[in-house]
Amino acid sequence: MTGGRSRLPLPPVLMYHSISPSAEPDPHALRVHPARLDRHLGLLRRLGLRGVPLTELVRAAERGAAAGLVGLTFDDGYTDFLDHAVPVLRRHGMAGTVYAVAGLLGGTNDWDTGPRFRIMDAGQLRAVAAAGQEVGSHTLTHARLAGADPAVLAAEVGESRRVLEDVLQAEVPGFCYPYGSYDDAAADAVRAAGYDNACVTGDYEPGDRVTLPRCYVSPRDTRAHLVARLVRHSVRLRRAVARDAARPAAPVAGAGR
Template sequence: MYHSVGDCSDDPYRITVTPGRLDAQLGWLRRRGLRGVPVAELLAARARGAGRDLVGLTFDDGYADFVEHALPCLRRWGCGATLFVLPGRLGGDNAWDPLGPRKPLLNADGIRRAAAEGIEIGSHGLTHTDLTTADAATLAAETAGSRARLAELTGAPVTGFCYPYGTVDARAADAVRAAGYGYACAIDPGPLTGPYALPRVHVGQRDTPVRLLLKTRLHRLRRRAAAGV
């Protein structure tokens, strides 16, 4: 789970990695015989009993720096990714973050450019609203409404959703399923499991090869415990 790729000198939420750090992390994956891919591709491979050499890469929020900094790194290492964007904030900024700098978000042309490069475009909701506290009308707009707007913008079906703030409960997951998505990503969904509560590992600027290895091992152990295995 990535967010912004750029200057991380003022980064109170630790959501930014520099292009150099991203490049090093992707290189680490490739040297281990792994390749970053969109989540939809990973899930399709796993459904066929394959994909042990694949890692789903996600970038939340749709920051404008994705096109400038992340895409060249992904191309260099032959990787793909899923970009979760906010169609209700096209060309806006991360107004939901009270601390830190204002980071510009991709506009419609930027999202289309990423899609043209083979990046899977998914929804991060309409405006980055916590779905677990949303009323029925807001929940519908953030799930079904955002999916319809993204499909119109890209001209392609939208199968992936990412819960804002990573927060999910059964009601939010049911709304995402009802809206027609094929899967949804959280961070640590607790007791929820399955395609509409996919867990992810946060990757940040401080994640060197040693830390990445530890994170992957701890992540597996934590999810096995959550599933009662």
């Protein structure tokens, strides 16, 4: 993994979960209708923006070439991503990152209460990758990582990457913290496992390469809501960068001797 622990300012990164036309109860507000996703992506195009996977966005930002890009992420790796999100993304000439729960491939979201969502199996993940979408890790079991002991972190963070790389026979550069739950030890585990980048939810601190903030998208978000989320990201990022600049510089090791 490249990069350090300083802030990496990025354009907005949108966070979706299930993309499905189902009318079943959705108590956790995870399900966005494919037609709504289509309207969201159509709006991005009209604004002159293109949705890309998070790793592509990070690397474009490092080159100073991220203008006009927006990150698209989809948590949990549900089968409806392949069935409903991929066709919409393809129609708009866009791509995103889907974060799979590596220890539950072919299973369901048994970490959650409420409706059951099917999780993609190995073959479906390979089909997603073949369709030009990025696959990232969302741990082995969708575990909360803040406060986890080192053995749990090593398995949930490191082993999940190995499982997915074995499935895909390709590098898995991205990680996503379930529930946005992380602490310094979890972030260090992500670095140690060799990930290129990792994302949280709406937390803008510290905002480095393995704690990149995202904007949650609600099932009821209209195009106006989406514009507001894009603007809010710019405001929050600008304030975070200003706070960074106002902090005293860290002392240089050995200075004053």
